[in-house]
Amino acid sequence: MIYIYNDYGGTHTTSLAAAYHLKQLPQSERKLTTEEILNVKYFNQLTNEDFGKIIFHGNDEDGNSVYTIGRKRSKLVVPALKELTLLLQEKYHFDEKIVLSNTSPTVPIAMSIGGFFSRGLKIDFIGVPLLVKGAKQCCDNIFRLVENTKHVASTSFNENVIILENEMYK
Template sequence: MIYIYNDYGGTHTTALAAAYHLKELDQSERELTKEEILSVNYFNKLTKKDFGKIIFHGIDENGDSVYTIGRKSSKLVVPAMKNLILLIQSKHPIPEQIIFSNTSPTVPIAMSIGGFLSRGLKIDFLGVPLLVIGGKQCCDNIFRLVENTKRTAQSSKEQVTILDNQEFK
């Protein structure tokens, strides 16, 4: 199984989702601390040149790979990737199931503004505190999204599954 968490920038909610998935963050629904949020791999570290790159985060307890991708505002990236994967698999079968899980619905306004200030305008002294506030606000939803993603992956018979996760808004 291959998990790919995706959102606009690929450096905030996706990084938190990957950390929860890999049990690098406490597996509970409690609010994260500032230190926990800022210590997550890739959290607020990616730049514009990283958009569209599939970034490996690790192997989970079941031996499944966990990745993230920042897709910008394009709604076409994930469906295009699904179609490419299905095309390749029709010629060269791969036994791996692939799960795309959208973390965008979990993004609070504080994180959107903080990400814009920090990553877009390079104003970290304003952006990072907002990112921490946003991370604390959405950690429960991200935790639940990851748990739902894992459950769905185990029950899916599809070669490629796309989860839009709108129920986590």
């Protein structure tokens, strides 16, 4: 199975989701510390050149690959990934299940503003504290989103491509 966590920038909530998924963060809904947040691989480190790239984060305890992607404002990235997967499955008898899980609904306003300052304007002394505050606000939702993503993936036997919009985390 392949998991791909996606959102606007691909560097904040997606990185946290990948870290939770790979058990690199505490497996609970407790608030993360500033140090835990800032030590997450790729957190607040990607640039404009990384948008649209599928970034590998590691394999989980079941051997499933975990990736992230920043899709910007494009609503076509996820459907395109689904269509490409279906094409590869049909043409090459590729039978790996793909799970695309949207982390955008978990993003609080502090994280959006922090991302704009830090990644957009390169003003880290304003952006990073806001990103950390936002991550602390939403980490419990991200943890639950990851747990739900894994549950849906393990119980959906007839679907080769699963798209989770995760609107319940708004």
